[in-house]
Amino acid sequence: MYKMLTYWMVFISFSVFSQKEITNIERTNYENEVKQTILDFFEGFHKGDTIKMKQTMDQHMTLLTIVEKEGSAKTRTTDVKKFLDIIHNRPDDQKWDERLIDFNINADGHIANAWVPYKFYLGTNFSHCGINTFQLYHNGKQWKITNITDTRHKKGCKE
Numbered sequence: 001m002y003k004m005l006t007y008w009m010v011f012i013s014f015s016v017f018s019q020k021e022i023t024n025i026e027r028t029n030y031e032n033e034v035k036q037t038i039l040d041f042f043e044g045f046h047k048g049d050t051i052k053m054k055q056t057m058d059q060h061m062t063l064l065t066i067v068e069k070e071g072s073a074k075t076r077t078t079d080v081k082k083f084l085d086i087i088h089n090r091p092d093d094q095k096w097d098e099r100l101i102d103f104n105i106n107a108d109g110h111i112a113n114a115w116v117p118y119k120f121y122l123g124t125n126f127s128h129c130g131i132n133t134f135q136l137y138h139n140g141k142q143w144k145i146t147n148i149t150d151t152r153h154k155k156g157c158k159e
Contacts (some may be wrong), residue, residue: 001111002036005112011101022108024082025054025109027035027108028105029114030107030108030109030112030138031105031106031107031112033104033107033138033142033143033148034105034107034112034114034136034143035105035114035144036129037056037142037144037145038056038100038103038114038116038134038137038145040052040055040056040101041056041145042098042100043059043079043088044056045096046095046096046097046098046100048087048088048090050074050084050087050088053084053087054084056143056144056145057070057080057145057156058137058146059143059145060146061079061080061145061146061148062077062146062147062148063077063078063079063080063083063147063148063149064076064077064078064147064148064149064150065078065147065149065150065151065152066150066151067152075149077149079109088121089107093140094122095121095122095123097120097121097122097123098118098120098121099118099120099121100116100117100118100132101116101117101118101119102117103115103116104116106124107136109138110137111135111136111137111138112134112135112136112137112138112143113133113134113135113136113137114134115131115133116131116132116133116134117129117130117131117132118130118132119142119157120152126157127154128152128153128157129153129156129158130150130152130153130154131150131151132148132149132150133147133148133149133150134147134148135148137149
């Protein structure tokens, strides 16, 4: 009796908590949607259109930068509201050009991450390069960015 009860409890818990297998077509669609969300974020970033940017962002989004100092790495948090204010108030003649080089995206239903190398230019002058990592979730209607973490390097960048 106890053996049968244990079997059914295990079976039910696996059934309830197991994730649905997604097809390759679904995975490709998720990856394309995630990529488009990131591209929309940067379209807003480049144009200074914070309304467009906010459409891609979760209300609790966080921004982190990995900074290297004296041989060790630490995280630095950026306040999202201040970040958006800086972008919104950026002078029209000041061009920020973050060129996304490649996308390595993993997505599964309601969660995704993306590894995106970039090069950043102020106007036409190269500033730095690094990696952006994005964490996103799908709210049932669209993908939303929950976190962006980046690195920044002045050396070792391929021009």
